Amino acid sequence: WLVIPFSIIVVLFSIFISRKIKIKTLHLHKAIADLEDSEKQKKQLAYFDTLTSLTNRNLFTEILEHEIYQVKRYKESFALLYIDLDRFKFINDTLGHDAGDELIIETGKRLNKCTRESDILARSGGDEFLLILSSPNSQKHSALVAQKIIETISKPFMLDGHEMFISASIGIVFCPQNGTDSTTLLKRADIEMYEAKANGKNQYHAFEKNATSYRT
Numbered sequence: 001w002l003v004i005p006f007s008i009i010v011v012l013f014s015i016f017i018s019r020k021i022k023i024k025t026l027h028l029h030k031a032i033a034d035l036e037d038s039e040k041q042k043k044q045l046a047y048f049d050t051l052t053s054l055t056n057r058n059l060f061t062e063i064l065e066h067e068i069y070q071v072k073r074y075k076e077s078f079a080l081l082y083i084d085l086d087r088f089k090f091i092n093d094t095l096g097h098d099a100g101d102e103l104i105i106e107t108g109k110r111l112n113k114c115t116r117e118s119d120i121l122a123r124s125g126g127d128e129f130l131l132i133l134s135s136p137n138s139q140k141h142s143a144l145v146a147q148k149i150i151e152t153i154s155k156p157f158m159l160d161g162h163e164m165f166i167s168a169s170i171g172i173v174f175c176p177q178n179g180t181d182s183t184t185l186l187k188r189a190d191i192e193m194y195e196a197k198a199n200g201k202n203q204y205h206a207f208e209k210n211a212t213s214y215r216t
Contacts, residue, residue: 049123051101052108060122060130064182067120067132071175079142081131082171082189083111083149086201088127091164099159103166110152114145130186138174139206146170146204154202167202169193178207 047059055063067078085107092100104127111129115121120132135141153168171192179185188207196205 049108052105052123054108054112054129055120055122057122057124057130060120060124060132061182061186063120064132064185067134068175068180068182068185072180076134077138077177078135078175079133079138080173080175080185080189081133081142081146081149081204082124082186082193083129083131084169084193084197085127085153086167086169086197088166091159091166095160095162095164099162102159103157103164106157107153110155111149114148114152130189142172142174142206143204146172150202150204169196169201170204171196172204172206174207 047056048054049056064080070076071078085103088100088103091103104123107127107129108121108123111121111131115131115133118134120130122130124130131145133142133145149170150168153166156163156165158164171189171194173179173185173189173192175185178188192205192207196203199205
């Protein structure tokens with residue numbers, strides 16, 4: 001039998017162990033990376049809309065609560081806009097859900113262009129969007145933004161090779177004038193949005209108590 005020096009055995013064993021450790025380490029790093037990716041995906045699903053990548057209603061509600069706290073503490077104000085697309089169901093039923101999804105994605109992009117970095121835009125669900133506008137003169141500023149949104153949404157959309165037109169109805173409320181809790185503000189903004197629809201759509205309407213009623 002060939003006698004292998006003990007020193008060589010030690011070296012070979014060390015190389016074997018080193019490779020094993022390296023493989024284990026790589027597996028561990030991959031497992032950690034996969035876990036981090038999984039956590040990111042969970043966070044993305046929990047707080048962001050999967051279709052538009054905008055803030056979803058869950059995260060928006062948390063932000064809204066924080067904005068209300070800021071108002072109470074620092075005597076600030078903000079406007080809450082509830083935006084709903086007119087004729088969305090007709091387009092969705094006529095051209096199909098893929099075209100409907102395309103319309104929602106494009107609407108999200110258009111709404112983003114109407115806002116500032118400090119504004120909070122979210123997709124509430126379906127064809128509904130929410131927007132927080134923080135401004136010292138929130139009533140005047142909200143009217144300007146609402147008008148800009150209506151004009152932007154009124155431009156034609158190309159969906160599945162078809163040129164389609166829709167409009168938007170917007171309800172507006174103000175904090176603290178019209179409420180100092182998220183449930184009240186969202187409910188009143190929703191009511192004002194339906195008021196805008198009842199008055200002919202393609203317009204915005206603000207809660208009238210202690211605030212001016214706007215219409216296009």
